[in-house]
Amino acid sequence: MDFDAKTFTLGEQLTPEQKAYFDQYGFIHFKNFISKESVETFKKEAHRVEKEWLEAGIDKMNGIPLKFGKDEKGNPMIQRLCFLSQHSAILHEYLQDPRLKALLTLIPDNANRIGEDEKDGLVFNHYVNADNSKFSQMGWHTDSPRDLFLGQKILKMLNVGTHLDDCPMENGGLRVLPGTHKLSKMKVLFLKKQFIDHNPDKNEVGLNIEAGDLTVHDGDLWHRVEVCPFTGEKSRRRVMYFPIVQGKYQPKDEKSKTPFYHKLGKLVVK
Template identity: 65%
Template sequence: MKKSSPKFEYKTFTLGSEITQEQKDYFTKFGVIQFKGFITDETAELFIQELAQIEKKWLDDKVEKINGIPLKFGKDPQGNDMIQRMCFTNKYSPVLGEFLKDPRFQLLTEFLAPYEGRLSEDEKDGLVFNHYVNQPNSKFTQMGWHTDSPRDLFLGQKILPMLNVGIHLDNCPSANGGLRVIPGTQNQSVLKLLFGKKQFIDHRPDPREVAFEIERGDLTIHDGRLWHRVEVSPNYGEKSRRRVMYVPIITGKFKPKSENSKTPFYHRFAKVVQK
């Protein structure tokens, strides 16, 4: 008998001094949760300024990879060069590095219980900055359906529990594209987790998917086994701009990256799936 996904109830929460039982139950059921106002407008502006400084230096220095992870380049609405995906930004800004010391991140590890999670400051891709702009010369307008688990297999290890934590730096109503998930699919079989859709290639809407009404400063968390995608904005240029930082909370053996790290095998497929 085919197992159906649970009926989704869209709710938002506020993160306090502890994770409540209601929040744990919600995440266990749907594999995703949204917290309002995790950072202030002023903090979001500060982060945008910090990221702009990192971007300028990397463009000036013609940096193409950080710790073996390729950067994604494109054009801004004015036709200037920009970096649309930046990794390990926490290592190039004391402000962003200090932000990851916020004790609230440690609270989020409870969503991985009974596993012990840790913030990926030195592992995976560190603190990632995704900068979506929809225009002809943009290389990063959307992201196809995927789970975050197959990379574990590419790295020669078993699939491990993980969370992907997003800090949103712009208002992003569902009408402007953005995050889409299929609630409950974190509980799917390994076969469906790997082959339920064509990873990154399939951009088609799914009748089970849900969208989010996101405001600047909100925080979203999704289980790495959950099917999710990023919908392209129907707008163009400045109106389509969406900026979000992501950092994973991971489990397993500590595997830090350095400037001597090799580029993971799965990045060879980047040009195939990049839009």
């Protein structure tokens, strides 16, 4: 696809150009959102929590299964942690950043909020392409079907990603199909085989991401994560996602049941 993805700078208010870009394409990429020092701090916090959970033998958090793998040395690791900010004062404070609150206006509803304790909360995804890794890519999907599995009406949501490693387009990483958030609900659900289809699409757009960048995509937008052609340290990609949600407030806690869609198979969901 002949498409040159623009990048922007996020302040405490979105500009008309930024809103129009997101409305048209369903995603937006903000450069240098957090400092390199913050990147290192956030990685240390995520790995601190990971170590604590591994030592405690925790395999679920608030009903959501964790995703496990092994590092390049064969040591156990958690490749997908959820509700991370509930276990880190630093990351909880990060979610109070007024610039993040500006993103609420991307959905036209006054009930929008950062879902720190809803959905899966703040998620830490750790992709690595190694022999022992079970989490190196993610097939085409949208984020909307989970509402259906929960017996709910599909509501608009956003996924906001804070990137903690450099990931130029040639290293794989995030791929989006611009404008697909405006398709019919049937195509939002069935344009491709959710999570199973890993095939490149002629219309897909890859993003040149640096550590510290912020990306936002509409929950109805088709997207995937391409496997890195390299192995080991050069393939490592760490990114934190949190949802912006609307509708009835639905927090999760230690008594929450595991959603049904997690029992259908080993689906990888953001």
